[in-house]
Amino acid sequence: MTSVARKILSEHIMSGSASLRPGDEIGLKIDRTLTQDATGTLAYLQFEAIGLEKVRTELSVSFVDHNTLQTDFRNPDDHRYLQTVAAKYGILFSRPGNGICHQVFLERFSKPGETLIGSDSHTPTAGGAGMIAIGAGGLDVAVAMGGGAYYLKTPEIVGVKLYGRMPDYVSAKDVILEVLRRLKVDGGVDKILEYFGPGIKQLSVPERATITNMGAETGATTSVFPSDEITREFLKMQQRAHDWVEIPEANEKDFDEVITIDLSKLEPFIAKPHSPDNVVPLSELIGLKVDQVAIGSCTNSSLKDMLTVAALLKGRKIHPNTVLGVSPGSRQVLEYIAENGQLADMISAGARILESACGPCIGMGFAPPSTGVSLRTFNRNFKGRSGTADAQVYLVSPEVAVAAAIYGEITDPRKLGPPPRVEMPLKINVDDSMIIRPSNTPSSVEIIRGPNIVQLPKMVPLPDSLPAMQVLIKLGDDITTDQIMPAGAKILPLRSNLPEISMHVFEQVDPSFVSTALRAKEQGGGIILAGNNYGQGSSREHAALAPMYLGVKLVLAKSFARIHKANLVNFGILPCTIDDPTLFEKIDPGDTLEMKRIRQALKEGRTHLSLTNKAKGIKIPMTCELTEREKNIILAGGLLNYTREGGI
Ligand code: MIC
Ligand code: SF4
Numbered sequence: 001m002t003s004v005a006r007k008i009l010s011e012h013i014m015s016g017s018a019s020l021r022p023g024d025e026i027g028l029k030i031d032r033t034l035t036q037d038a039t040g041t042l043a044y045l046q047f048e049a050i051g052l053e054k055v056r057t058e059l060s061v062s063f064v065d066h067n068t069l070q071t072d073f074r075n076p077d078d079h080r081y082l083q084t085v086a087a088k089y090g091i092l093f094s095r096p097g098n099g100i101c102h103q104v105f106l107e108r109f110s111k112p113g114e115t116l117i118g119s120d121s122h123t124p125t126a127g128g129a130g131m132i133a134i135g136a137g138g139l140d141v142a143v144a145m146g147g148g149a150y151y152l153k154t155p156e157i158v159g160v161k162l163y164g165r166m167p168d169y170v171s172a173k174d175v176i177l178e179v180l181r182r183l184k185v186d187g188g189v190d191k192i193l194e195y196f197g198p199g200i201k202q203l204s205v206p207e208r209a210t211i212t213n214m215g216a217e218t219g220a221t222t223s224v225f226p227s228d229e230i231t232r233e234f235l236k237m238q239q240r241a242h243d244w245v246e247i248p249e250a251n252e253k254d255f256d257e258v259i260t261i262d263l264s265k266l267e268p269f270i271a272k273p274h275s276p277d278n279v280v281p282l283s284e285l286i287g288l289k290v291d292q293v294a295i296g297s298c299t300n301s302s303l304k305d306m307l308t309v310a311a312l313l314k315g316r317k318i319h320p321n322t323v324l325g326v327s328p329g330s331r332q333v334l335e336y337i338a339e340n341g342q343l344a345d346m347i348s349a350g351a352r353i354l355e356s357a358c359g360p361c362i363g364m365g366f367a368p369p370s371t372g373v374s375l376r377t378f379n380r381n382f383k384g385r386s387g388t389a390d391a392q393v394y395l396v397s398p399e400v401a402v403a404a405a406i407y408g409e410i411t412d413p414r415k416l417g418p419p420p421r422v423e424m425p426l427k428i429n430v431d432d433s434m435i436i437r438p439s440n441t442p443s444s445v446e447i448i449r450g451p452n453i454v455q456l457p458k459m460v461p462l463p464d465s466l467p468a469m470q471v472l473i474k475l476g477d478d479i480t481t482d483q484i485m486p487a488g489a490k491i492l493p494l495r496s497n498l499p500e501i502s503m504h505v506f507e508q509v510d511p512s513f514v515s516t517a518l519r520a521k522e523q524g525g526g527i528i529l530a531g532n533n534y535g536q537g538s539s540r541e542h543a544a545l546a547p548m549y550l551g552v553k554l555v556l557a558k559s560f561a562r563i564h565k566a567n568l569v570n571f572g573i574l575p576c577t578i579d580d581p582t583l584f585e586k587i588d589p590g591d592t593l594e595m596k597r598i599r600q601a602l603k604e605g606r607t608h609l610s611l612t613n614k615a616k617g618i619k620i621p622m623t624c625e626l627t628e629r630e631k632n633i634i635l636a637g638g639l640l641n642y643t644r645e646g647g648i
Contacts (some may be wrong), residue, residue: 003157003250004226005192008132012115014362019358020158022190022256025627027149028132032059032109033141034118036489038102038362039540041078043119043138044085047145054090054442056147061109061435062086063094063101068357077450080106081496083436090438091145098434099330102298103128106209107332108432110235111243112227116140117150119565120377121216121539122298124600128209130227130247131233132192135216137541137567138611139639142555148643153562155192155221159255162199162319164264169413171302171308172207173377173397176214177269178261181279185478186533189562194251199263202422203233206302214379217276217307219536221560226250239430268413270375270488271395274383277477280399283310291372293324293405295355295360300377301329303336304424305398310342311420311576312402312413313349317409326364327354328378331434336425351405352513363488364385374623375404380537382482384508389490401623421569427505453496457549459572461637462602466553467597468524469611472517472591473510477531481543481564483509484535495542501565502546505556528558529587535564544571554595556611558584569630572638574598576609576624583620591615602631 010018015027033055035043039088040062047055062082067075086093094104101118102125110116112130116123119138127135144150160179179193193215195244203211208225215223226249235244248591252258268282294639295301295309306328318324326346328334334356337343345559347353352366360366361378366375367387374393375388381393396404403413439445485491485501486508494501506513520526528534528547534557535543544567547555554574558581568575578584587593593611601609602624611620626634636642 002193003159003254004130004247005132005194006223007158007247008115009115012158015613020154022099022154024154025629027151028115028411028555030057030112030117030144030150031114032116033057033145034061034063034101034105034116034120034123035138035141036066036120037064037078037082038492038495039119039138040082041453043142043387043542044082046139046583047089047455047522050142050146050643052146052515057145057147059093059109060090060145060194061064061094061105063104063380064096065100065357066362067495068096068355069488069489072630073450075372077452078496080448081450081453084445084447087437087439088442088447092438094438095434097331098189099332100301100358102213103301103329107238107330108435111392112231112247113245117144119539121251122211122213124215124222125209125213125298127212127222127224128205129231130225132224133223135539136224137563137570139541139570140566143643153190156256158191158193159250159252159258160193160195161197161258161260162195163197163260164262165201166202166263166266167421169268169399170266171397171399172203174266175261175263176211176267177279178266179215180217180271180277181216181268181269181420182259184277185217185275185536186219188215188218191220193218193220193223194250194255195223200225200249201230204304205231206304209302210299211306214276217379219533221562228611237426237428239427243384246260266398268400270400271381271392273392274381276380282396282410282412286412288410289373290322290375290404290409292368292374293401294331294360294366294374294376294378295325295401296327296359296573297378298329299379301333302424303333306333306337307342307422308420309402310337311422312399312416313351314345316406318405318432320414322405322408324351324405325354326329326351327359328356328553330356332428338426353480361387362492364492365489368393375401375410379526382480382537384486386483395631396448403497433467452493454498456498459638459641461641462553462572462574462599462634464599465597467525469553469593469595470520470523471529471587471589471591471593471642472520472526473506473513473528474587475528476538478533479530480537481535481540482537484543485540485546498545498549501542502549505546505550517550517552518583525551525553525591528552528555530555532558533610534560536561537565541570544568546574548573568635569626570639572634574624574634576622579621579623583618586612586616586618587620593620599635602635605631
């Protein structure tokens with residue numbers, strides 16, 4: 001017996017040792033890939049730059065779900081670019097309106113036992129159907145589409161044992177909120193969370209997917225469930241029973257570590273502003289006035305979620321001081337609830353029906369009012385992400401969200417009476433007409449680029465020495481990629497335009513960052529100084545690429561989040577950790593630091609290096625922990641140069 005994760009990983013090893021010793025680098029064969037539009041345009045520009053005629057994966061899908069506001073030509077130009085690229089290179093294209101990438105992928109493309117990487121941090125959603133599904137930077141996805149391996153540090157496998165029966169009104173969201181309460185936003189780094197135990201039998205695939213989706217917030221490499229009869233039923237409902245294979249659950253002794261959760265002890269939880277791990281029992285906040293409720297996102301927008309929400313709203317009206325927005329996760333879900341009456345129940349209760357897309361989750365509309373309290377079934381509540389800088393965003397289950405929408409304040413959902421019995425259909429109407437197949441005559445397809453799609457600059461390799469790097473900013477712990485490179489309605493449309501988007505780096509944290517960085521660029525480049533878990537959250541590679549564009553050469557942090565560290569390497573920025581945390585206090589913004597003969601040191605394989613702060617007369621020892629491959633990527637000036645030069 002082995003764990004589900006180890007079984008799938010060992011069947012996909014392309015390089016490195018099959019013994020899967022935690023910490024060792026492995027290269028995985030990737031069966032399937034996904035991209036979404038906000039990271040996809042860069043991923044495909046990079047795929048084009050690799051110069052292949054066709055993707056070499058079993059299946060690659062390009063989704064449009066993030067930038068669907070289309071306030072001007074820029075978003076629709078991106079969509080057209082993505083559609084033509086997909087047609088030319090053998091990629092399926094899920095049109096805007098077809099739904100949120102992770103929800104649609106789960107429904108139509110998840111396959112137990114296979115590997116998936118996606119240019120979005122919530123790619124682990126498909127782990128709910130027994131896949132090893134990992135979020136990665138767009139460039140890593142481009143390389144995997146070209147048949148290259150996906151490299152990662154072998155994670156530890158942590159078993160999460162679920163047992164006992166969930167009480168009424170406790171749902172999958174509360175399970176993952178409990179995991180976050182215990183592990184916090186960095187407790188999963190370099191780990192896979194594998195669920196097992198009798199409790200998993202109570203969870204349908206979409207409920208399991210809520211848990212694996214939000215496992216991303218612990219920093220975990222991914223999360224996975226076994227593939228059992230419940231998985232088979234889900235695939236059968238999707239008319240894909242042929243995609244099912246059994247992957248039995250592991251034994252307790254198969255894991256590096258085990259966490260146990262007694263489901264019967266859980267209660268409805270809530271994550272308070274401004275971090276998904278700021279979890280407390282809902283009972284602590286009963287009575288807090290709520291201005292806005294949003295139900296949806298890749299965490300809680302499945303058919304099961306929507307049927308539950310509709311059943312609770314049926315025959316009721318929402319509170320006059322609370323606004324309710326609902327975004328069903330996919331067109332399949334929306335069509336089902338439209339045909340079967342549940343949509344009418346939501347509308348009649350006063351819900352505003354939003355598009356099947358990311359929408360408010362990434363600040364694309366439906367922003368809360370000033371200082372407003374917003375209850376959301378989403379996975380992230382970072383400050384300002386909703387579009388309103390001083391909003392107070394809380395994360396909850398759909399049941400808790402409905403109760404707040406009806407009573408206008410945080411309310412125990414048990415007040416809504418006995419929980420509704422939601423009957424899931426055994427078979428669903430499958431219509432893939434919004435998923436466009438690639439062209440049969442790819443050579444005749446012309447790729448259409450609008451004026452906002454700007455080619456990437458040539459990456460410049462690290463110089464021999466860095467004599468005068470300026471500390472551009474000094475940051476605390478848990479800095480998110482939303483803080484480094486914000487999203488939202490104003491900035492998301494610039495995702496395909498590096499010079500323009502770079503002007504917004506760190507704008508919420510330090511409005512003068514860009515001008516400081518550009519000045520420093522002329523004189524020798526810049527350093528970002530940060531605390532623990534730097535770069536947590538999204539997989540957006542813009543959070544590495546844009547600082548690179550502004551001349552950042554090195555990030556010196558106490559520790560890094562997994563995907564962001566990989567993105568820094570991919571764009572030739574050195575990620576190093578400070579050896580002596582007391583020296584952190586002695587470095588100030590504006591200090592100029594020197595690093596001599598850096599290329600030579602890296603070539604010699606030295607990982608313990610140091611910076612010199614000449615003005616203050618101190619030496620700052622640091623560790624630049626890079627694998628052989630990562631070192632060569634940095635020396636080449638990034639993964640694209642490295643791949644072009646024949647590296648794999
Ligand atoms: C997010 O939830 O932050 C996003 C937007 O989906 C990102 C991807 C992006 O920035 O485009 C993610 O999670 O990776
Ligand atoms: Fe979209 Fe939000 Fe999910 Fe990111 S977390 S993929 S923005 S729904």
